[in-house]
Structures are given as structure tokens and as C-alpha cells.
Amino acid sequence: MPLNILIVGAGVCGPALATLLMHADPRHKITVVERAPTLRIAGQQLDVKAQGLPILQKIGLKDAIKPLLVAETGLQFVDAKGKSLAEFGVTDGGKRNYSLSTDREIMRSDLVNMLYEASLKRRREIDDLAGSGKTEGSLKYEFGKSIVELSQDDDGVDIRISSGETGRYDLVVAADGQGSRTRRLAWGAEASAAAFDYLGIHAAYYSMPRAEGEGGMAKWFNAPDSRSILMRNGDRPMTQVYLFARTNAELFQQAYKEPIARQKEAFRQVYAGIGWETDRFLQGMDECDDFYAHEIGQIKIDPLYKGRVVLVGDAGILPRALHGYGHDARSHRGNHVGLALKAYSEVVRPPVDEYQRLAPGLLRAMFPSSRIGVWLLQNTAWVLASLKVDQLIHKALPAENNDGKWPIPEYPELNLPVS
Template identity: 30%
Template sequence: MRILVSGASVAGPVLAHWLTRYGFSVTVVERAPAPRRTGGHAVDLFRPAMDISERMGVLPRIEERATGTSRLTVVPEGSRRPVRADLSKIFGGASTRHAEIMRDDLSEIYRDAARDDVEYVFGDSITAIAPDGEVTFLHGAPRRFDLVVGADGLHSTVRRLVFGEGSRADSFTGAYFGVLTLPNVSGLDGELLIHVGVGRTAGLYGARHLGDARVLFLFRGPSGLDRDHHDVARQKEVLRGAFAGMHAEVDRWLDELDRTPAFYFDSITQLRLDTWSQGRVTLVGDAGYCPGAAVGGSTSLAVVGAYVLAGELARADGDHERAFPAYERAMAEHVRGSREVALSAAKTLIPTSRLGVWGLAQGARLISALPAGPSRALVRLTTRSARFHDSVTVDDYPAPLAASGDRDAP
């Protein structure tokens, strides 16, 4: 049985790995001309995704490539007294098993997990999907597949082609984020430095194996600032306006916008669809149920979703009419919970008042000052995401085949 997956970031390679282990034949098509090597931004894997990664045999590589960020310095806007905290205690309270890793590193690790069994096609994209499974491409010749999966992110081409232009059903959280790469002139090693003000937060961090650093900008703004997500010049202008005058250090970060080798900007938007499947096509990860980039644990959710989708297809012996509804039922609670986490996290990380700024700084100080046991209890008591991430469970699916091979179509 032949399955086409669009997108080679996180959900796509994880899905491809599990599908090949269940005996399906998988092709992954990716618009980018080659695997991205710039590092991307840091993403979090929580216990369920860590458990799945361990079953894939890639956990040692993930732990080796973890950013190693363990210290937090918070500078409230207008204050000369930074607050320093033990970030490992905060993460430890949020999840019993956690890793922070650069997104491009994670993508590479997941791709390598089934590199010899999956056909990867870079530099191409889907232009049409027929009901009978015939797929046309921007560059390659048309091909027929039994199933097609969109794992191509919030701005999914597969979703647009199959569900229509108005299918996004966005729920804007009222916030945006931007990421830029700059030289690690501060020599950050294991530290996250953030400046926090009303409606805006800017943070600088490095990774122990990278020679550069990343700045993450989070801010509140009206809907429509990301109207054209390809207009990079406009995006940089918006960031400059949102963070102007916050702090001399933040101004220096903004000065790098015209020199940065890597930049990303988008709204923090939740995707709410009535269904993620239509005919032979389904969606996974941000393409189907983005809970809110940068705040909702979307990377972990994508890993779990890919694992569940592959498992349900294996359980149904490739019958998508049974597998797709089962996949959506299995993921529904996880998706709802991730949306709630995102809204709660956005409120905390991008305070709406001076009291919220003070609370973020003092909460980090208190958690850091307490012994490990009480600090974990405090995080779990005050942070909705802490209670959610470790509560996610997934089914045990059929044992993978000893060797990959084509599964007969049902």
C-alpha cells in the first residue's frame, strides 16, 4: 500500500518511520530544496513524545542534541534588578520527561530513523489530489497513491487543496512570534535571557553545540499583521515597531534583523477543523490541529499524532475508512487540551498587565528557590500545562513488522 506524506519537518518523518515499520510503502515530498540545516528554533518534547522517540530508537541522539538550557534570567521592563531562576526545576515540574532541542536537529534525527526505507523527494510540492489518489506535482510526473497525508504545517497546501481556501477555521490568540538567528556574542551557554513587558517578551538563548544564538519575540497585536506570510520585510518592520524602546539590549537584537541568516514570523493561531480527513486524505500535526505555535506544545502533539495515525492504519490493516475516524477520536482530547495549554501559556509568557509581568518574574524566582519536590508541586498547582502534558496517554498498537515491505491494499 502506497502512502504519500507532504512535509518533512517533524510529523512527516515520524509518521513515515512508523508506517514503514508496519509494512507500508511511504514517499515524503518536501517543498524545501534540501533538509534545513540552520537549526531553526528550540522546541519542546514532553513525556509522551519522549516515550515515542525512545520506541523509535532515537532518544539518545535527541538527548545528545538537547540545547542544555538550564538557567533563566528575567529582566522586567523598567527594572534594573533581573530575576535569576533554575529553569530545570520549571521544566521538571511541567513534565517528568522533557527535552528542548532545535527544530532542524529534531527533523534530521527523525528523518534518519527510517532514511533507508522511505523515499524522500525534496524541492517539489503537490498541486492537485484526485479522489482516486492520483497526485500531480509542481515538478515531478503524476503518481497514484492509496492515501495522502498532509504534514505540511499551519499553512498546509494539502489542506487548501482538499478542504478549500476557507478551511483554516483560524482562532487567533491575539499574539505573534518571530525568531531570528544572530552571533552568540554574549557567550550564552545553558542560559535563557528574557526581557518581559506588558504585551511583549523577547528572549535570547543558545545551544551547547551551536556557534550562534536565537532570539524569540512574542508580542500581542491586532489580527492581520501576518496577512502575507511571505512578506519578510513587512514582518521585520512589525517586529521593530512592537519592541522599539524596550531595552538597549533588545534594540541590539533588533539591529540584527537586516543581517540575520535565518528569520521566521507568524501569528500564534489555533486551527479548529470539524474533521481532519476527507476521502483518502488526512492531516497530521499543525496542518490539522495547530494548538498555537511557540506556546501550545505543538511539536509534541505532532509526534503523538503521527504515531497514533500510523498505529490506527496498522490496526485497520490500511482501511482508511476505519482508521481515519479512529485517529480523530484518539487525538480529540489531546488537541483540546493543547489548545487550553496554549491560551494559558500565552497569557503567562506575554503578560497583559504590570502585575502579570511581576508575577512571571516572582513566580520563576519562587520555583527556583524551593527544593526540587516543593517546586515541582508548585508548578503543577499553578500551571495548567504541567497537569496536561504528563496526562496524555496513547494506545499500544500492533507490533511493527520485522522488516519493511509493501502492505497489500485492503
């Protein structure tokens, strides 16, 4: 039974879901509203190991993604003078591991573009097959528009968007990221805010011109007072800079409410003079135009739906993005929207719970506040690298272990190009 579906957000999950829905039933009428005036393609490397790659494969993008994967040569821990302290190689992202540098990373811009184009291509294919160019179903992207009002009853969801237009939908999908307004409108401001479990890590991401002669090795520098910098080049022309600070919470929280210039100032204040190439990175921050900063947290909300509104990606299951598409797309068959959303929420819960579980003491160890803590972290890295512990663990793991633990369910009725 075809449905009238609104997807809020054209980031990673929105366009991917639209494609799956069109495979499931080409007669669905799908509208995607995106707040930004064009696709928002800012962002750095995203990890598509675990469930990400198998899902991309299922929607026929396995070959398209291959040339886009970032070729990084490994990860090095460096000290305040830039001296290498420990070096780890690139690991096979098909295995269940927690290494930072894997062979399954893609720039967010490439992923967002690829998924958006794939959804449009799917629609064209459907229309071409229909011959006259006209079919019952549709896919429409509405940029520069945002959801402002939402109310629902048993049979549908009434929506008003920022342009003043109104509509009634069988299903509304919140794919509008961690600060999801759709979640806020459907669950209420209080419940939505309560679902956000802050980890106290303040992160800034941006890119800057790559220095001449710099290799493809990612470099990680830790400084006392819980500050670290990650620099990544891979095979790309621009250097990606990640600043992670587990300190100065008030300063950062205030800055997020202010313009970007003020946010940059807060990071400069916290990072100035901490050593390594920080001065160059801070200059790059001042000059960049893709700066993005936020407090890292996890969304904990159960179930993942309310009536006919469902959360996908960062809106509901932060920090992992691509879980659950299969369940969600399938759900619309037979028009049992409520039952299907319940099934989606229940199937997605166990892997999400596992991914969100943090080992006790992990954050303190990763963000040491004292000099001795930094020394300990760096020396632990040195021991692990010297004994090649990462490689030994990696070898012992079965191939494609990730997919074995939480396999992507098979849903023949989705009619996916690759099962």
C-alpha cells in the same frame, strides 16, 4: 496489505511517519514531497517532553537524541536594565508540568535531520535484509515539489504536483505544517481557514552570534504594550531570539504577506527602544538568515481526515506535534483506510483538546499591556521563584507523569524496535 502513500512535507512529522510506516509494512510505497529544495532545518528549540520522547524511543532513537538535547541552565526574568528579577531551574521534562526550561529540548535542525536520516536508514536496512537490494516497497523523497491538485473517490486520491507529475494514492498524509495546502485542497479554502483559531500572538524566531561570556540561562523580558523577548543560549554557539507581541495585529498581518525584509521592519518598529538588550537583538535580526515569523494559532478541525486524506502534526493538531503517529501507522493494515483514520482521529482528539485548552486570562497575564501588568507578572514570578513553588510542585508530581496521562498505545503489529 501494502499501500501507495503520499506524505506531503518533510518537516518533523513527515519523515517520522515514514519510518513508522516502514516498520508496519516494508512493502508500503512511500513518497514524501517537500516544497523546499532541501530539508528545511531552520527553527529554534523544540520541546520533546510528553509524547515526543516516548515516540522517538519507540522508533529506536532514544540514544541518538541524548547527545542532541540542549543543556539550558534555567530561566531568568529580567527587567529593562537586564537585572535578574526571578530565577527558575531546569525541570525534568518527563513530568507533567508547564515550565519553560526542561531537560528535554532539541534544536529543530537536529530533530528534522535525525528523523530524515532515520527514515533512510530504515529503508536501507529493509533492502539489505532482502539481499538483492530490491524489495517491493520503497521510500522516495522529492524535494522542491509541492502538491497543487487533489481529488478523491472511494478507492484512491488523485494528485498533481508542481512539476506536473500526477499520481494515484491509497492514502495522502498532510504533514505540511500549520498553513497546510493539502488541508486546503482536501477540505476547501473556507473550511481550512475557519479551522485556524488565531491567538493574536505575533512571533519572530531567529539566531545570532552569542555574546562572549554569556551563560546558558534563558532570559525573558516583558515590556508594556504586550511585548516580550526570550533569549536562549543553552550550550549552543548561537543565541536564539524569540520576539512575542500581542499587539499591532494589522501591521504584522500585512507584513506576513510581504518579503522577509518587510517583516523584520515591522518587528523593529514594534520593538525599537523597549530596553534591555533590544538594540543588539534587533541588529542580530537584521543580519540573520533564518528569520521566521508568524501569528500563533491553533488548528481546530474534527475529524482529522477526509476520505483518504489525513492531517498529522501542525497541519491538523497544532500546537502539539507528535501525537498520534502510532494510530496512524497502524491504520494501514488490512487496507481499511477509512475505518483506521476514523479510529486515529477519535483517539487523538481528547489529548489534543486538553492541550489546546487555555486557562482563562492566561494570555492577558502573559502579555500584559500596561506597566502595572508587567510589574504584576514580574512580581508573581519573583514570589514563585523565592518560595521555590515550581520545585515543590515538581517534587509532588509522579515520575513520567505525562506518559501516564496520555500513554502512547501499544501496537504490536507496528513491529517497532522498542515497545
